[in-house]
Amino acid sequence: MEEKKKIATRDAYGRALAELAATDKNLVVLDADLSKSTKTADFAAVAPERFFNAGIAEQNMIGVAAGLAACGKTPFVSSFAIFATGRAYEQIRNSVANPQLNVKIAATHAGITVGEDGSTHQSIEDISLMRTLPNMTVVVPADAIETTQAVKELAAFKGPAYLRLGRLATPQVNDENYQFKLGEAVLLRPGRDIAIFACGMMVAVALEAAELLAQENISATVVNVHTIKPLDNDSIIDNAGCCGAAISVEEHSIYGGLGSAIAEVLAENCSVPFARVGIEDKFGQSGSPDALLRVYGLTPTAVATRAKAVIAKKNSK
Amino acid sequence: MSLNVVADYAKEMRRKIISMLGLSGSGHPGGSLSATDILAELYFDGMRVDPSNPKWEDRDRLILSKGHAAPALYAALALKGYFPVEELDNLRKLGSRLQGHPDMKKLPGVDMSSGSLGQGLSAANGMALAGRLDDKDYYVYVIMGDGENQEGQVWEAAMFAAHYKLDHIIAFVDHNRLQIDGNITDVLSPEPLKDKWQSFGWNVQQIDGHNIEQIATAIAAAKQVKAQPSLIIADTIKGKGVSFMENQVSWHGNAPKAQQVEQALSELA
Ligand SMILES: Cc1ncc(C[n+]2csc(CCOP(=O)(O)OP(=O)(O)O)c2C)c(N)n1
Ligand SMILES: [Mg+2]
Numbered sequence: 001m002e003e004k005k006k007i008a009t010r011d012a013y014g015r016a017l018a019e020l021a022a023t024d025k026n027l028v029v030l031d032a033d034l035s036k037s038t039k040t041a042d043f044a045a046v047a048p049e050r051f052f053n054a055g056i057a058e059q060n061m062i063g064v065a066a067g068l069a070a071c072g073k074t075p076f077v078s079s080f081a082i083f084a085t086g087r088a089y090e091q092i093r094n095s096v097a098n099p100q101l102n103v104k105i106a107a108t109h110a111g112i113t114v115g116e117d118g119s120t121h122q123s124i125e126d127i128s129l130m131r132t133l134p135n136m137t138v139v140v141p142a143d144a145i146e147t148t149q150a151v152k153e154l155a156a157f158k159g160p161a162y163l164r165l166g167r168l169a170t171p172q173v174n175d176e177n178y179q180f181k182l183g184e185a186v187l188l189r190p191g192r193d194i195a196i197f198a199c200g201m202m203v204a205v206a207l208e209a210a211e212l213l214a215q216e217n218i219s220a221t222v223v224n225v226h227t228i229k230p231l232d233n234d235s236i237i238d239n240a241g242c243c244g245a246a247i248s249v250e251e252h253s254i255y256g257g258l259g260s261a262i263a264e265v266l267a268e269n270c271s272v273p274f275a276r277v278g279i280e281d282k283f284g285q286s287g288s289p290d291a292l293l294r295v296y297g298l299t300p301t302a303v304a305t306r307a308k309a310v311i312a313k314k315n316s317k
Numbered sequence: 318m319s320l321n322v323v324a325d326y327a328k329e330m331r332r333k334i335i336s337m338l339g340l341s342g343s344g345h346p347g348g349s350l351s352a353t354d355i356l357a358e359l360y361f362d363g364m365r366v367d368p369s370n371p372k373w374e375d376r377d378r379l380i381l382s383k384g385h386a387a388p389a390l391y392a393a394l395a396l397k398g399y400f401p402v403e404e405l406d407n408l409r410k411l412g413s414r415l416q417g418h419p420d421m422k423k424l425p426g427v428d429m430s431s432g433s434l435g436q437g438l439s440a441a442n443g444m445a446l447a448g449r450l451d452d453k454d455y456y457v458y459v460i461m462g463d464g465e466n467q468e469g470q471v472w473e474a475a476m477f478a479a480h481y482k483l484d485h486i487i488a489f490v491d492h493n494r495l496q497i498d499g500n501i502t503d504v505l506s507p508e509p510l511k512d513k514w515q516s517f518g519w520n521v522q523q524i525d526g527h528n529i530e531q532i533a534t535a536i537a538a539a540k541q542v543k544a545q546p547s548l549i550i551a552d553t554i555k556g557k558g559v560s561f562m563e564n565q566v567s568w569h570g571n572a573p574k575a576q577q578v579e580q581a582l583s584e585l586a
Pocket of ligand 2: 464492493495496
């Protein structure tokens, strides 16, 4: 892949909100004392009358958003993923998802690439928590371009949604002509031997892994599964079916996230050799994002190795 | 509406509460009966609502944060005309709009789903903020339990309302002094409630929560308060109106049997 400028999805989020402020007068933004980190401060700067700091009180913040939504507003609420979805889980369940209120939970600092702050701040369970809730839409954008479009689409879409964003500046996988469509996975690279399904910053890693595999004459499909719920079952079944082997790659626990979602679809529809690449029943720890990705097996090389093991299984059948 | 008429509605609500709980065979009579007079005053006098237009944007809102008192809310809504009174017989039945705890997606007149204690005041904050953003003058009423005041989220919400000067929130604490496991001061004391709420920046009144006139007066006084949310601590009796239920912790979450229904209804005649 060409070297393109790296941008964090949280930066794109803040910019998209600030842009929307002018046109979407219903938009209201809440944060829990992390607006500089989540980048909602960008919105606060241009629409201070529609920005509310809830303080370090995430449970109330979710409830406030529910009340705003019940009166026709479109609230975006932000904090770190661990606090937004973990601390306030039951508030999201009972005050947002069950009454199907139009609240967007846009959480940053998801995954281990939070880095040095360590495991207390590294959310590796949030996709799982949000995916299990009826009525909840779950989106994990791969890059800044996709984030910008996802924010706009979710602002227009009526219903509860979770948007998972990262802290780290990451490569762009989409170009300016890219068109995000909620619930439609994107085939980024067609191949024959294995399908790699990825979300978030792991999409760029998957593309690099596919490059490495190509050097060994292995042809890998790469699919950006930006919407985890509703999952694009057709894309999963078609691409896994065509290749006869598949892996999932995510910066999240292998329990309950993208990998689990795909395993569920494959087990019920199209059983092919499959592996989940993600964080394996462990907490994170302090370290640089790069070091952590290495230790937890989320580098292009590690992904390529896992892909080859699954292909070997297919061939030994 | 005259206060006597409101009192008549309160009595009719109590009769409906007993009958519907008798039919459902489960539910929460104690906390429904303690909150009945507050709800009667709100729906039949204090609140600006239109049952023929339950989603009216300018309406006052009510959040029954202690959602287990749903039978009291359902009785008020039915008598007000939001849905047929006969539907009260379907309480807690499969497919019913009258869920065990209030569901805003199912039943017209329910402004916020509730049932998990501690969450209602937060939603009220959001509704009051929305009203302010839209230049509307509606009020948002909340009814909390006194045991519910043990929830941390209540105090997050209390801080928020005071910080943002949400003077269109009028919240009640149904101060019946009981929760499931006993007396609130034995389980985990939330007292002194009045001092706590005052120190959190709220305008606080304490009244007899079964005296319609005092409830009406307190609401009127709360509406005069500017730049501050209002709390009304309503001293109540759990199970009020049914002799064998009054002040009995055992009637928190038990439905009356046929014979008990009969006795209760004769007392409420
Ligand atoms: C978060 C939460 N925890 C526990 C319960 C179970 N519960 C239902 S009612 C109740 C006691 C409520 O006491 P109080 O707030 O004093 O209500 P009231 O006496 O008016 O019935 C409890 C613990 C619940 N509904 N929500
Ligand atoms: Mg009580």
